[in-house]
Amino acid sequence: MTKSTFLNWVNTSWRMRFFLFWKLPAAWFMGINVRFCDGSKADVALPYGWRSQNPFRSTYFAAQCAAAELSTGLLALAALQERPPVSMLVIRMEAVFLKKASDTLVFTCTDGKSLEETIQRALDTGTGQEFRAASVGRLPDGTEAAQVWVTWSFRAKSANRKGIKQKASRKSAKAANFRDTFIDRSVPAGGKSTDFIE
Numbered sequence: 001m002t003k004s005t006f007l008n009w010v011n012t013s014w015r016m017r018f019f020l021f022w023k024l025p026a027a028w029f030m031g032i033n034v035r036f037c038d039g040s041k042a043d044v045a046l047p048y049g050w051r052s053q054n055p056f057r058s059t060y061f062a063a064q065c066a067a068a069e070l071s072t073g074l075l076a077l078a079a080l081q082e083r084p085p086v087s088m089l090v091i092r093m094e095a096v097f098l099k100k101a102s103d104t105l106v107f108t109c110t111d112g113k114s115l116e117e118t119i120q121r122a123l124d125t126g127t128g129q130e131f132r133a134a135s136v137g138r139l140p141d142g143t144e145a146a147q148v149w150v151t152w153s154f155r156a157k158s159a160n161r162k163g164i165k166q167k168a169s170r171k172s173a174k175a176a177n178f179r180d181t182f183i184d185r186s187v188p189a190g191g192k193s194t195d196f197i198e
Helices: 003-010 013-023 025-030 061-080 112-125 158-182
Strands: 033-037 042-046 086-097 105-109 129-138 144-156 183-186 194-197
Touching: 003 013, 003 033, 003 061, 013 025, 013 033, 025 061, 033 061, 042 061, 061 086, 061 105, 061 112, 061 129, 061 144, 086 112, 105 144, 112 129, 112 144
Parallel strands: none
Antiparallel strands: 033 042, 042 105, 086 144, 105 129, 129 144, 183 194
């Protein structure tokens, strides 16, 4: 899927609702919905109500974390489009709750560019890469109610890592061939090795 197609799909309400129902039913049940996503920034809304409440007449902290995670995950998924396969996994989550949330919260993440760079680095190196994405939850009046940090791990899938290793192996073989062809190692009577170009 192209990145533009993916973003069009994400920003189409009924398609995204169907995706949540199919793949993230808890988020669907809580009424989480995508307000906006362009690959650089994502806004995810969490309405306050019976499905997202806690016993203290405010929004349950786990529901807030779910909306925040989705705002970061959408940007990561957008960055994966038109690239070789990469696995992604949440490995850490941190949160600070600043104000009682008894109204709709909108979680905003603006780390799309950094996520894209991290994913590309994972593909280029063949090693796992981590990125700590930030999402801020705001009430309708703009007041910050929560700050959530989601650490994602990205790793090129096995076929990609194999290709990277083979490329590195070919480079090593070429370097070894160069040494064998042009450099003669000899040990004179003094016992010290010398390298010289023929």
